[in-house]
Amino acid sequence: MKRPGGLRVVLLGPPGAGKGTQAKFLEARYEICQVSTGEILRKAVKDQTPLGKKAKGYMDRGELLPDEVVVDLVAEQLRSPECRRGFILDGFPRTTGQADALEGILKEIGSQLDVVIHLKVPRDVIIGRLAGRRTCRNCGSLHHVMFDPPIRMGICDRCQDELYQRDDDREGTVAARLEVYENQTAPLIHYYRDRGLLAEIDAAGSVEEIQSRLVQMVEKGRA
Numbered sequence: 001m002k003r004p005g006g007l008r009v010v011l012l013g014p015p016g017a018g019k020g021t022q023a024k025f026l027e028a029r030y031e032i033c034q035v036s037t038g039e040i041l042r043k044a045v046k047d048q049t050p051l052g053k054k055a056k057g058y059m060d061r062g063e064l065l066p067d068e069v070v071v072d073l074v075a076e077q078l079r080s081p082e083c084r085r086g087f088i089l090d091g092f093p094r095t096t097g098q099a100d101a102l103e104g105i106l107k108e109i110g111s112q113l114d115v116v117i118h119l120k121v122p123r124d125v126i127i128g129r130l131a132g133r134r135t136c137r138n139c140g141s142l143h144h145v146m147f148d149p150p151i152r153m154g155i156c157d158r159c160q161d162e163l164y165q166r167d168d169d170r171e172g173t174v175a176a177r178l179e180v181y182e183n184q185t186a187p188l189i190h191y192y193r194d195r196g197l198l199a200e201i202d203a204a205g206s207v208e209e210i211q212s213r214l215v216q217m218v219e220k221g222r223a
Contacts, residue, residue: 006032006086007222008111012188013119014181016126017203018210022119023090025211026218032086037070040077051076071101078105094184096191115221116192117214119203123178130174134163
């Protein structure tokens, strides 16, 4: 029997696993809300909400946002009308502490997770994906030198500004980011496996292949 009230999914995966792409796919397919911590942070800062102003203070000082600020931003979004039909969490939780906080938020709003999907990608594939990524300095659009090259080399297709390689997309930095991710996320994977919520899929291959695996896992998780 399917649970009422839409679909509630957490996507886990290393940098370059394609969480953003697959979250947007699920958002469109199931008509639910994508909750990306990066996007809601940028929107809160732009809209100058109380939480946005608080977050901006940390950012202006070059400090990492404490868990309570990130949790409050996510909680605010999950309580919004847009998320009543369901949601996909992309980039949250990152730690077991945040996972505990999420559990508390969901209990408060009378909801629960259907499935937590871990997108597994070999290290060499991730390094290739990220090291080939190029970002627009103006609008933030992404291209890839192999998979999605711009029409004009080094120029953004959308706004015609310059494309560049972010420091955190350089091969050495990517390897270091993966180590941090693996150390940070391993406990989170055990956390959701122990609760019977974890599903893992191979996230290497074409976008269509990954989407097919993803839908199978989502349907199995919500049954």
